[in-house]
Amino acid sequence: MDKFYKNIILTLLGVLLVSTLVDITYSKYIAANKASENNAHIAKFGTVEIKEHEVKYENGMYVINNESLTKSGNKYDYVIPGVDIAKDPFVTVSGIFEVSCELYVKIVKNNFPETVTFSFREDNWEAVKGENDTYKYKKEIELNKELNQDIYILKDNKLVVSQYYQGSGEFELTFSAWIRQSI
Numbered sequence: 001m002d003k004f005y006k007n008i009i010l011t012l013l014g015v016l017l018v019s020t021l022v023d024i025t026y027s028k029y030i031a032a033n034k035a036s037e038n039n040a041h042i043a044k045f046g047t048v049e050i051k052e053h054e055v056k057y058e059n060g061m062y063v064i065n066n067e068s069l070t071k072s073g074n075k076y077d078y079v080i081p082g083v084d085i086a087k088d089p090f091v092t093v094s095g096i097f098e099v100s101c102e103l104y105v106k107i108v109k110n111n112f113p114e115t116v117t118f119s120f121r122e123d124n125w126e127a128v129k130g131e132n133d134t135y136k137y138k139k140e141i142e143l144n145k146e147l148n149q150d151i152y153i154l155k156d157n158k159l160v161v162s163q164y165y166q167g168s169g170e171f172e173l174t175f176s177a178w179i180r181q182s183i
Contacts, residue, residue: 009117046095046147048103050175055086062086066155073174079116079163087118088157091177093141094148100182103137104128105153110172115162119155140182 054068057078064086076085091105105125120127123134137151153175 014153015178039110043101044096044098045179046093046103046141048177048179049092049094050089050091050177051103051150052087057162073172079161079165079167081161082163083116083161085116085159085161086157087154087159087173088150088152089154089175090150092148092150096139096146097143097179100143101141101179102182103141103151103173103177103179105134105135105177106131107135108172108174108176111172111174112171113165113167115165115167117160117162117169118158121152123154124151125153136158140180 051069052073054064054065054070055074055076060080061083062074062076062085065093071181073089074087079085091103093103120135124138126138128136135153141147159173
């Protein structure tokens with residue numbers, strides 16, 4: 001019986017020794033690869049930003065001014081029934097992404113009338129199931145490539161105003177964009 005207990009104790013000591021060596025080796029590996037500001041192994045993300053060209057009111061309609069951008073969106077003081085409103089929100093993706101990413105856009109409507117409509121560009125975006133007014137870019141963000149890309153959101157860059165529109169023009173349509181690492 002003593003030989004049996006002696007073998008069990010020696011086996012337990014061997015397991016303890018091996019697990020200690022594995023723990024020490026793993027700890028050294030973790031310490032060597034710990035994320036820090038100077039570690040080259042940290043994934044880098046580019047930037048994602050919503051932009052829109054300013055519009056100007058000319059001859060009873062809004063036209064896009066391609067020479068001027070706004071980050072806060074446009075204000076439309078005059079909304080005329082049956083006259084479309086120029087609106088060209090887009091997402092600018094720039095920099096280098098070191099992981100695969102998915103791009104999302106969310107729309108926020110504030111006092112948005114039913115008689116003003118818009119369509120998403122179906123070549124770029126698809127609705128996210130189970131999420132209201134949230135859309136996913138159909139392509140993955142390219143890896144390890146310097147990007148400077150504009151991805152437009154609305155089809156034909158406009159809001160369609162019905163001839164039955166009877167509002168005061170005080171409504172908002174804003175967009176937000178974000179990336180998420182692909183799973």
